[in-house]
Amino acid sequence: MTPLSIDRTLLRHLRVSSRRTVTELAAEVGCTKGALSAIERGHRTPSPALLGRIADALAVEPADLLLRECPAPRG
Numbered sequence: 001m002t003p004l005s006i007d008r009t010l011l012r013h014l015r016v017s018s019r020r021t022v023t024e025l026a027a028e029v030g031c032t033k034g035a036l037s038a039i040e041r042g043h044r045t046p047s048p049a050l051l052g053r054i055a056d057a058l059a060v061e062p063a064d065l066l067l068r069e070c071p072a073p074r075g
Contacts, residue, residue, distance in 0.1 A: 004045045005067040012040050014058040029053040 015025050026036040031050060038044035039054075046054065048062075055062040 004048070004051060006039060006042070006045060006051075006065055007067050008040055008042050011054070011058075011065055014060065015040075018058060025054070025057060028057050 015022070018025075020028070022037050022040070023033045026033045029036070029050065030053060031046075035044060036054075039046050051062050051065060055065055058065075
């Protein structure tokens, strides 16, 4: 299974627009501050369940948080 590619810019924008800190949103969706921060920075991908909880908290569809195109492989 291919990992999810998250639109990190949109995720951060939605979180900031909703006036939540990383700590607040993480507590709301049931993950650690470090985990959510790593997702926003692109160092970690959320499970489908966590993606759904993040999307619910931000009042968007999970698919809205996914990149439309996969980034080109590095290397």
